[in-house]
Amino acid sequence: RKITFEKQWFYLDNAIGHIYGTTFEVSSGGNLQPKQEVEETATETKEAGTDNRNIVDDGKSQKLTHDDIKALKDKGIKGQEIVQQLIENSTTFRDKTEFAQDKYIKKKKKKYEAVITIVKPSTRILSTMYYAREPGKINHLRYDTLAQMLTLGNVRAGTKMIVMETCAGLVLGAVMERMGGYGSIIQMYPGGGPVRAATSCFGFPKAFFDHLHEFPLSKVQSLLSGTFTTETLPADPEENALGEEESNGLSEEKQNSLQETEEEPAAEAPMEVSPAEEQDTVDINAEDGEFKENKEKENKENVREKQIKQWERRKKLKEAAALLREKNADGLIVASKFHPTPLLLSLLEFVAPSRPFVVYCQYKEPLLECYTKLRERGGVINLKLSETWLRNYQVLPDRSHPKLTMSGGGGYLLSGITVVLEKGRPDSEALKMEEPASKRCKLQDLPC
Amino acid sequence: MSFVEYGDTIKDGDTAIVFLGHESMFPVKVQHGTVTQTKYGVIRHSTDLIGKKYGSKVTCSKGGWVFILHPTPELWTMNLPHRTQILYSTDISIITMMLELKPGSIVCESGTGSGSLSHALIRTVAPTGHLYTVEFHQQRAEKAREEFREHGVEHLVTVTNQDVCKNGFGVSNIADAVFLDIPSPWEAIGHAKSALKAEGGRICSFSPCIEQVQRTCLAMEEYGFTEINTLEILLRVYNVRTISLQIPDLGKAAEDNSSAGFDSSDPSHQGSPCANLQQGTVQFKSGVPLREVVGHTGYLTFATKS
Numbered sequence: 001r002k003i004t005f006e007k008q009w010f011y012l013d014n015a016i017g018h019i020y021g022t023t024f025e026v027s028s029g030g031n032l033q034p035k036q037e038v039e040e041t042a043t044e045t046k047e048a049g050t051d052n053r054n055i056v057d058d059g060k061s062q063k064l065t066h067d068d069i070k071a072l073k074d075k076g077i078k079g080q081e082i083v084q085q086l087i088e089n090s091t092t093f094r095d096k097t098e099f100a101q102d103k104y105i106k107k108k109k110k111k112y113e114a115v116i117t118i119v120k121p122s123t124r125i126l127s128t129m130y131y132a133r134e135p136g137k138i139n140h141l142r143y144d145t146l147a148q149m150l151t152l153g154n155v156r157a158g159t160k161m162i163v164m165e166t167c168a169g170l171v172l173g174a175v176m177e178r179m180g181g182y183g184s185i186i187q188m189y190p191g192g193g194p195v196r197a198a199t200s201c202f203g204f205p206k207a208f209f210d211h212l213h214e215f216p217l218s219k220v221q222s223l224l225s226g227t228f229t230t231e232t233l234p235a236d237p238e239e240n241a242l243g244e245e246e247s248n249g250l251s252e253e254k255q256n257s258l259q260e261t262e263e264e265p266a267a268e269a270p271m272e273v274s275p276a277e278e279q280d281t282v283d284i285n286a287e288d289g290e291f292k293e294n295k296e297k298e299n300k301e302n303v304r305e306k307q308i309k310q311w312e313r314r315k316k317l318k319e320a321a322a323l324l325r326e327k328n329a330d331g332l333i334v335a336s337k338f339h340p341t342p343l344l345l346s347l348l349e350f351v352a353p354s355r356p357f358v359v360y361c362q363y364k365e366p367l368l369e370c371y372t373k374l375r376e377r378g379g380v381i382n383l384k385l386s387e388t389w390l391r392n393y394q395v396l397p398d399r400s401h402p403k404l405t406m407s408g409g410g411g412y413l414l415s416g417i418t419v420v421l422e423k424g425r426p427d428s429e430a431l432k433m434e435e436p437a438s439k440r441c442k443l444q445d446l447p448c
Numbered sequence: 449m450s451f452v453e454y455g456d457t458i459k460d461g462d463t464a465i466v467f468l469g470h471e472s473m474f475p476v477k478v479q480h481g482t483v484t485q486t487k488y489g490v491i492r493h494s495t496d497l498i499g500k501k502y503g504s505k506v507t508c509s510k511g512g513w514v515f516i517l518h519p520t521p522e523l524w525t526m527n528l529p530h531r532t533q534i535l536y537s538t539d540i541s542i543i544t545m546m547l548e549l550k551p552g553s554i555v556c557e558s559g560t561g562s563g564s565l566s567h568a569l570i571r572t573v574a575p576t577g578h579l580y581t582v583e584f585h586q587q588r589a590e591k592a593r594e595e596f597r598e599h600g601v602e603h604l605v606t607v608t609n610q611d612v613c614k615n616g617f618g619v620s621n622i623a624d625a626v627f628l629d630i631p632s633p634w635e636a637i638g639h640a641k642s643a644l645k646a647e648g649g650r651i652c653s654f655s656p657c658i659e660q661v662q663r664t665c666l667a668m669e670e671y672g673f674t675e676i677n678t679l680e681i682l683l684r685v686y687n688v689r690t691i692s693l694q695i696p697d698l699g700k701a702a703e704d705n706s707s708a709g710f711d712s713s714d715p716s717h718q719g720s721p722c723a724n725l726q727q728g729t730v731q732f733k734s735g736v737p738l739r740e741v742v743g744h745t746g747y748l749t750f751a752t753k754s
Contacts, residue, residue, distance in 0.1 A: 019647060019648075019754075020647075020648070020754070021648055021674075021752065021754030022754075122548045123545055123548070124545055124546055124548050127545075143545070144541075144542050144681055146545070147541040147542045147544065147545035147546075148537075148538065148541045148542075150541065150544070150545065151522065151537055151540060151541030151544060151568070152522065152537070152541070154520045154521070154522065154571070156452065156551070156571050156572060156574065157452075157551040157574055157575055158452070158453060158574075158575065159454065177550050178550055178551075178572065179551070180550050180551025180552060180576075181551075182551060182575065330454055352454075352456075352503070353501060353502065353503025353504065354501075354502035354503030354516075354517050354518040355454070355503075355518075356520065356522075364686070364735050365733075367735075368688050368733045368734070368735055369733070371688045372688065372733070381467060381515055382467070382471070384685060385685065385686040385687075385688060385735055386683055386684060386685045386686065387683075387684045387686070388538060388681055388682065388683055388684070389681070389682040389684065390542075390679060390680070390681050390682075391679060391680045391681075391682070392677065392678070392679045393658075393661070393678040393679065393680070393747065395658075395661055395662055395665045395676075395678045395749070396665075397662065397666070400658055400661075400662060417503075417517060418503060419503045419504070419505070419515050419517075420501065420503050420504045420505060422505070
């Protein structure tokens with residue numbers, strides 16, 4: 001299968017059998033496998049200037065022309081050698097400071113030496129990748145915010161979690177990874193079915209899906225009021241754009257030094273379940289590519305298959321409903337495009353007392369309202385509205401400084417703990433809790 | 449109760465968290481016949497706690513009440529007895545994700561310190577993973593062992609009392625991840641590398657000062673670690689407040705204020721707009737940053753062995 005990535009295309013056949021973290025170089029159409037460590041191109045005679053007082057920008061420092069460079073490329077010469085050529089033909093290179101020389105080489109390497117590293121999918125890789133490439137699909141949930149959610153929600157093996165997300169299944173995947181196949185998850189979904197495009201990138205073993213349930217949001221009210229039946233199912237799910245989702249987040253190159261390692265799709269890795277198979281067992285949207293091929297087959301079989309599917313869905317729905325009815329879930333994670341207040345007021349009913357819950361929202365204002373409404377409802381304590389900032393650093397000898405700061409755009413969290421709700425009593429806690437500016441324990445004496 | 453398993457009811461020997469209201473809480477060891485004093489009065493363990501559900505309201509002798517919460521690593525972090533400077537949940541959460549920890553992971557940690565991070569690591573790698581933690585201070589190592597026993601997680605953790613910079617982690621080629629929170633992490637990078645699995649793994653080092661980070665990065669590069677990345681994470685907490693701002697008196701009549709194209713009250717707010725007008729104020733909800741916030745805890749340097 002042909003894969004396109006960062007203006008390159010290649011086949012993955014050659015990558016099979018290598019360990020994760022192997023770096024590959026792209027040749028015309030296939031993968032070569034270069035060594036792990038590329039020997040540094042030793043710039044002969046380490047000459048360098050001290051400052052740029054005599055360097056004039058006349059646009060003529062590079063003696064090779066565009067056409068020359070193109071000719072080199074067309075000959076299929078190694079990128080490394082092109083870079084060497086460029087350096088030798090740069091009149092100002094020797095006058096540049098050592099740092100500037102480093103920078104020059106780095107820039108050219110980036111352009112002419114394309115290397116790709118294939119790594120194992122994980123929450124770290126996938127959440128970083130989605131935030132960089134498809135932030136809209138995950139409601140701009142930054143990866144450090146996702147990390148907070150997993151910790152604040154005390155997500156771990158053996159719990160019974162309720163997850164409501166519209167983040168392409170990324171949050172679900174993150175929760176599944178942390179639970180390691182122990183315990184159960186009930187995913188609440190809007191519309192016709194849960195979207196799990198990102199979930200399938202993780203390449204979870206089949207067993208992880210045995211205790212993954214789904215329940216339609218549109219049935220929550222009837223479940224709470226006790227009028228729930230399985231007679232009417234939500235409309236059949238539309239195709240979710242799995243194909244498209246997959247192709248945009250395939251693999252990532254590693255520009256020789258480091259920085260942007262990214263995942264490669266679970267589907268390509270050896271010992272993986274192919275997505276098609278996986279979808280069959282996991283997703284209730286069975287109607288995907290496979291199905292189309294079967295179209296020539298008799299219609300009868302079609303109908304029967306549909307009935308079996310219908311029956312299976314109904315069974316799964318009953319199971320999920322039973323789990324929810326126990327109202328003893330160990331936590332609630334919400335990260336969706338919907339207004340959080342109604343979701344929370346309803347879904348918290350299914351959570352046992354003394355359990356954490358976390359709500360993500362791209363904006364602060366809805367969470368302000370949610371906070372107030374939860375106070376009125378009672379049954380929750382330790383409510384906290386928070387946000388994290390993340391700052392990356394460049395650390396090099398004599399050249400250390402912050403890279404870029406990301407603030408805002410990572411979203412906000414409202415977290416808290418459930419307690420036994422005393423029916424029929426107005427929330428007297430409000431008086432006690434709403435005292436002004438709580439004194440937080442200060443961080444004292446940083447050991448420096 | 450255990451830190452790796454939820455229990456419904458409070459039992460003798462449990463560690464529970466007594467919640468008094470807005471972020472004031474303390475841990476308590478539940479024992480028959482014991483009493484605990486709070487500002488709302490006395491809690492008698494035998495009658496007030498044992499057998500009750502976690503999350504219930506407990507009325508104390510003076511008629512005041514508290515909530516009793518099930519312990520979690522996060523609540524423990526807020527309440528543990530400090531023997532050293534500790535890591536807080538904000539840093540812990542990014543460490544856990546960036547080290548790719550999950551059930552079954554084998555982790556090495558040094559130093560154990562007050563065990564704040566240790567509890568979170570154990571929670572994440574349970575039930576099949578293991579934590580090897582190294583602490584060179586004998587008393588602290590002992591204390592940590594005792595705590596792990598009390599919290600029902602001793603089967604998931606091994607505490608070793610030695611100097612990690614000299615003697616390493618006491619294990620080799622078995623770890624998926626290594627975490628360092630010591631004054632001179634660069635001296636332990638070699639040991640970290642040999643503790644990690646042959647097929648690779650992740651490493652993280654926490655240091656408050658940039659000079660420590662620089663030396664650590666150099667050491668990591670020397671030992672062939674890749675994907676070296678340093679970051680810092682900061683938490684901002686907001687208080688939810690209803691704010692009212694006064695409308696300046698520009699000499700207009702009161703009823704003109706609203707017709708001047710200025711919406712002087714939020715319709716969703718319960719206060720009557722007329723009253724607001726008379727006082728000449730505008731009300732709105734706001735998330736107000738706390739006056740004092742943590743500005744810096746430390747730099748986190750991550751890298752991969754492959």
